[in-house]
Structures are given as structure tokens and as C-alpha cells.
Amino acid sequence: KSFGLSVLPPFSEDENIILPGVKYSSVAYGDYDNDGDLDILLTGDTGSSKIAKVYRNTGGMFSEDTGLSLTGVIDSSVAFGDYDNDGDLDILITGFPGSSYIAKIYRNTGGMFSEDTGINLTGVRDSSVAFGDYDNDGDLDILLTGYSDSVRIAKVYRNTGGLFSEDTGINFTGVSVSSVAFGDYDNDGDLDILLTGDTGSSKIAKVYRNTGGSFSEDTDINLTGVSYSSVAFGDYDNDGDLDILLTGTT
Numbered sequence: 001k002s003f004g005l006s007v008l009p010p011f012s013e014d015e016n017i018i019l020p021g022v023k024y025s026s027v028a029y030g031d032y033d034n035d036g037d038l039d040i041l042l043t044g045d046t047g048s049s050k051i052a053k054v055y056r057n058t059g060g061m062f063s064e065d066t067g068l069s070l071t072g073v074i075d076s077s078v079a080f081g082d083y084d085n086d087g088d089l090d091i092l093i094t095g096f097p098g099s100s101y102i103a104k105i106y107r108n109t110g111g112m113f114s115e116d117t118g119i120n121l122t123g124v125r126d127s128s129v130a131f132g133d134y135d136n137d138g139d140l141d142i143l144l145t146g147y148s149d150s151v152r153i154a155k156v157y158r159n160t161g162g163l164f165s166e167d168t169g170i171n172f173t174g175v176s177v178s179s180v181a182f183g184d185y186d187n188d189g190d191l192d193i194l195l196t197g198d199t200g201s202s203k204i205a206k207v208y209r210n211t212g213g214s215f216s217e218d219t220d221i222n223l224t225g226v227s228y229s230s231v232a233f234g235d236y237d238n239d240g241d242l243d244i245l246l247t248g249t250t
Contacts, residue, residue, distance in 0.1 A: 017062055019055065020046050023074075030080030030089045033111040041091060043076040050074050052093055054113075068113055070106060073097050074125075081131030081140045082108075084162040090116075094146060096125040101148060103129070119164050121157060124148045125176075132182030132191045133159075135213040145197060147176035152200060154178075170215055172208065173199055176227075183233030185242045196248060198227035205231070205246060226250055 025044025032039050033056060040055040040062060050072035055062040076095025083090050084107060091106040091113060101123035106113035127146025134141050135158060142157040142164060152174035157164040175197025182191040186209060193208040193215060205223035208215040226248025233242040 014060075019062065020051065020053075022046055022051065024076070025074070026076045026078045026095075028078045028080050032080065032089045032091075032108060034088055041078050041080065043073050043078055043093065043095060045074045050097060052076075052078075054091075065111075070113065071097050071102060071104060073102065075127070076125070077127045077129045077146070079129050079131050083131065083140045083142075083159060085139055092129050092131065092142065094121075094124050094127040094129055094144065101125045101146075103127075103144060116162075121164065122148050122153060122155060124153065126178070127176070128178045128180045128197070130180050130182050134182065134191050134193075134210060136190055143180050143182065143193060145172075145175050145178040145180055145195065152176045152198070154180075154195060172215070173204060173206065175199055175204065177229070178227070179229045179231045179248070181231050181233050183242045185233065185244075187241055194231050194233065194244060196223075196226050196229040196231055196246065203227045203248075203250065205229075205248075224250055 022044025028041045029038040031037060037057040039057045043052040052070035052072045054065045054068050056065045073093060073095030079092045080089040082088060088108040090108045094103040103121035103123050105116045105119050107116045124146025130143045131140040133139060139159040141159045145154040154172035154174050156167045156170045158167045172195060178197025181194045185192050190210040192210045196205040203225035205225050207218045207221045209218045223246060229248025232245045236243050
């Protein structure tokens with residue numbers, strides 16, 4: 001669909017905010033220090049190094065939290081989410097640090113992060129990740145896609161008491177250079193999945209309907225297949241259901 005310019009609010013660059021320029025990157029907003037404003041998690045290639053940094057928001061100004069040590073990555077994806085239900089936002093990072101591919105969770109304890117080494121996720125690059133409670137049990141599960149070794153994957157990891165196990169009963173088309181999102185597009189009370197990317201033979205954009213924690217492709221929905229993509233759910237027309245924003249290479 002097309003939008004008239006009248007519906008778009010005016011935006012201007014805040015030139016007082018200085019962040020490192022990056023490529024092969026990923027960003028996320030989240031209030032990691034619980035002070036009521038949104039901070040920034042940023043990964044990517046600065047040209048001289050691979051980074052993963054958190055910038056603390058203080059009155060609308062951002063400064064790097066140099067007390068945090070996260071693995072720098074490219075071809076990455078990041079997400080904030082309170083996976084351990086302790087009231088603060090933890091961090092999920094995937095990507096390529098320069099050797100093997102990774103998928104790590106960093107637990108937030110009072111604004112400080114430490115890797116939860118008890119969690120074993122498939123390392124990926126050219127990836128996308130999202131937190132969402134797909135099984136409606138009150139904790140955040142993980143949707144993870146990307147290129148792992150020689151295969152493209154798309155997996156869901158069920159959260160049970162802060163530990164994750166792959167839900168092997170769920171079968172999605174594996175993709176890389178992908179984007180994913182959780183959202184209840186059919187308003188039935190559970191989170192469905194939107195998935196785009198490159199399967200190796202084609203570019204796809206599919207919606208999977210959640211029925212009691214099991215997923216099936218909604219073949220009545222026809223979206224343009226894309227890779228190197230970004231997707232989001234949102235109710236742009238305020239009619240009470242979720243619409244889709246999709247970008248990428250066709």
C-alpha cells in the first residue's frame with residue numbers, strides 16, 4: 001500500500017547524538033537500566049573492529065556504558081527481553097565475531113550483563129532473532145533464523161524456567177539474510193510468526209498461524225518474497241488488527 005506524506009510525522013536528525021557508524025549491523029531499543037527511558041544496543045563493523053555496545057540514555061543523550069563487555073559481531077541480530085522474569089531486560093546476540101558463529105544470551109543483573117553459559121542455542125550469522133511467548137506460559141521463548149555452518153535454519157526455542165530447548169515439533173523453512181517477527185495477526189490470543197529470507201533456492205515471506213503452540217503456514221496470505229529484509233507488525237490504520245511492513249531485495 002502507499003501512504004500520503006500527510007500521515008508521516010516530520011523527522012529531523014538529532015545532531016547532538018553521536019553513535020559509531022556501522023555496517024552488517026543490528027540495533028535494538030530497551031530500558032536495560034530501568035530508569036524509564038530507552039537505551040540503545042548496537043552491533044556491527046565500524047571499519048576497524050566488530051562491536052557490540054550499549055549506550056545509556058540520560059535525558060535524551062547517549063553515552064557508551066564502558067562497564068559492559070559483549071562479544072562484538074557482524075552479520076548479526078539482537079533483541080532485548082526479560083527471559084528470566086526478574087524484572088529487567090536481558091540481551092540476545094547472534095552473529096559472526098570472526099571465528100565461529102554465535103547465539104548468546106546475556107543476563108542482566110542490576111544493569112550489568114554476564115553470559116548465561118547454561119543456555120545452548122545454535123550459532124548463526126546473517127540472522128534474525130525475536131523474543132515472544134508463543135506457548136502462552138508466561139515466559140519469553142526465542143525464534144532464531146540464519147546460516148549455521150552449511151545449512152539455513154529457522155528454529156523455536158521453548159523457555160522453561162529460564163532454560164531453552166528446541167521445539168522439534170515445529171518445522172519452518174530455513175532462511176538466511178532474514179527477518180522475523182512475532183504478532184497476533186488473527187486476534188485469537190496467541191503469537192503468530194512472520195518470516196522472510198533466502199532459502200537458497202528462492203526468497204520468501206510467509207506467515208505461520210499459531211494454534212495451541214503449533215504452527216502452520218497460512219497459504220491464503222501472499223506476500224512478496226524478500227531477502228536482506230526487515231519486517232514488522234503494527235496496526236497502522238487503527239482498525240484493531242496487525243498490518244505488515246516489509247522491506248528487502250526481491
